[in-house]
Amino acid sequence: MPNSFGKLFTITTWGESHGPSVGVVIDGCPPRLPLTEAEIQTELDRRRPGQSDITTPRKEPDTVQFLAGIFEGRTTGAPLAMLVSNTDARPEAYTEMAGKFRPSHADYTYQAKFGHRDHRGGGRSSARETIGRVAAGAVARKLLHLAGKVEVRAFVTQVHDIAAPALPHFPSLAEVDANAVRCPHPESADRMIARIKQARSSGDSVGGVIECRVRGVPPGLGEPVFDRLEADLARAMLSLPATKGFEIGSGFAGSRLMGSQHNDTFENRDGVIRTTTNYSGGVQGGISNGEEIVFRVAFKPTATILQPQKTVDVHGADTELAARGRHDPCVLPRAVVIVEAMAALVLVDHWLRHSAQTQTFKF
Numbered sequence: 001m002p003n004s005f006g007k008l009f010t011i012t013t014w015g016e017s018h019g020p021s022v023g024v025v026i027d028g029c030p031p032r033l034p035l036t037e038a039e040i041q042t043e044l045d046r047r048r049p050g051q052s053d054i055t056t057p058r059k060e061p062d063t064v065q066f067l068a069g070i071f072e073g074r075t076t077g078a079p080l081a082m083l084v085s086n087t088d089a090r091p092e093a094y095t096e097m098a099g100k101f102r103p104s105h106a107d108y109t110y111q112a113k114f115g116h117r118d119h120r121g122g123g124r125s126s127a128r129e130t131i132g133r134v135a136a137g138a139v140a141r142k143l144l145h146l147a148g149k150v151e152v153r154a155f156v157t158q159v160h161d162i163a164a165p166a167l168p169h170f171p172s173l174a175e176v177d178a179n180a181v182r183c184p185h186p187e188s189a190d191r192m193i194a195r196i197k198q199a200r201s202s203g204d205s206v207g208g209v210i211e212c213r214v215r216g217v218p219p220g221l222g223e224p225v226f227d228r229l230e231a232d233l234a235r236a237m238l239s240l241p242a243t244k245g246f247e248i249g250s251g252f253a254g255s256r257l258m259g260s261q262h263n264d265t266f267e268n269r270d271g272v273i274r275t276t277t278n279y280s281g282g283v284q285g286g287i288s289n290g291e292e293i294v295f296r297v298a299f300k301p302t303a304t305i306l307q308p309q310k311t312v313d314v315h316g317a318d319t320e321l322a323a324r325g326r327h328d329p330c331v332l333p334r335a336v337v338i339v340e341a342m343a344a345l346v347l348v349d350h351w352l353r354h355s356a357q358t359q360t361f362k363f
Contacts, residue, residue: 005236006345008352009140013132017121018089023082024132028352029069029139031077033146040064040082043138044131046337049328052180054196056328059088064135082135086128091120100313100321104303111314127241127331130338137341140348147351150216154339156183156332157296158209160195164188170215170292182336200329203306207242207299208332210339214347217282219273219290220358221350228286229350230295236342237297242331245298249281264291297339302328 004012008028015022041064049058062084069080098119101108106125110117117123144150155176157164164185175184181196183189192208199206222229234246254262257279264275264284275291282293304327311321328334 005239006349008356009345009349011132011136011345013129013136015086015129015132016118016123017086017126017128018091018094018118018123019086021083021085022128022131023067023084024136026069026080026082026136026139029075029077029080030143030352031075033075033139033143034073035070035075035139035142036073037064037066039142040135040138043134043141043337043341044084046177047131047134047334049334051334054180054193054200054328054330055334061087062131080139082132084131084135089120094120096321097323100319101311102304102321102323103309103311104300125241130240130341133345134337134341137338137344140341140344143348144216144344144351148216148218150214150347152212152214152340152343152347154210154212154336154343156181156189156192156208156336157211159183159192159330159332160199160206160208162188162191162195163209164192167211170213176336180333181330182333196330199301205302205305205327205329207244207301208330209296209298210332210336211294211296212339212343214282214293214343217288217290217293217347219288221347221354222283222287223350223353224286227350228283229288229293229346230281230283230286232346232350233293233295233343236346237295237339240297240335240338240342242299242302242335243297244300246295248283248293248295250279251281251296254279293343299331299335302331 004010010027012025044062044064048062049056049060065083067081067083069076069078106122110125141152153171153176155171159181164183167184171184176182179189181189181192183192196206230248237243237246250262262279264277264280266273267276278291278294281295282288282291304323306323308320308322311319313319
């Protein structure tokens with residue numbers, strides 16, 4: 001199904017930007033998992049709009065509600081359904097978009113594919129759809145923590161042409177959330193925030209890069225051919241709105257190295273096989289090797305800008321559009337938690353698949 005993701009831990013998101021609500025159904029969540037709405041809310045609060053003066057001013061509490069799959073504070077093994085109501089929708093701001101295609105948005109492609117679209121804030125193509133992903137990701141993160149104390153941490157490393165220096169350590173949540181842009185390098189964060197404000201004041205937008213690190217993943221997760229761990233991570237990240245690039249480990253920079261420079265040699269550390277470097281980004285042959293998983297995701301500048309742009313209407317006639325509505329001048333600060341959620345969803349699905357393959361039968 002085009003609105004579902006995962007094989008054993010399967011999520012299906014639903015809802016539109018300016019509809020009554022959005023949400024997610026999780027099928028395959030193990031039973032007896034202690035779970036509260038407050039745990040889900042913590043992650044949704046990191047994603048919600050209106051957090052700072054560099055995000056959209058849309059005011060949504062994004063309060064989550066369990067609809068099914070929970071009894072007496074534990075999952076039942078039945079489908080787990082969660083709902084978040086839209087309370088600050090303003091569809092009147094999008095009236096002009098009913099007849100005109102916004103540049104670099106999904107308006108034209110949705111019309112070409114379906115012949116009918118919800119123009120209010122992009123409808124299903126809006127990033128508001130990611131609420132369901134973040135809610136499901138919160139469940140996945142708890143499962144990963146209980147199974148192996150896995151930690152997933154994403155953070156902003158670049159906004160426009162401002163890049164933070166490489167981080168030499170695994171950052172804490174407090175470090176990442178210490179500033180509005182979610183960059184754990186304070187000096188760079190200040191410059192990034194200033195650049196985003198500059199773009200907003202001129203009715204423009206900027207993009208950038210988010211890095212994600214995952215530690216605690218055991219060796220053995222992933223598949224060797226089509227369902228390679230890095231391939232599923234790439235699919236997950238490139239399914240997010242505004243993403244335009246993915247790289248893992250050394251990424252494109254690795255293509256400029258010699259094999260003798262790039263190979264991750266092995267060593268035995270007190271009975272544990274480890275690598276001396278991590279150019280592979282924690283994945284070799286499509287399977288995790290026990291090192292930190294490290295990847296980066298590139299996000300384009302927000303497509304909606306408050307400047308007149310050339311476009312065409314639904315009849316193909318040339319026209320001009322000056323966008324209205326409330327939009328992020330840079331999607332990265334709120335995308336950090338979404339990247340983390342998708343990484344957790346990929347990993348928990350592969351964890352379940354690995355467990356089913358290696359622990360069901362004893363020979």
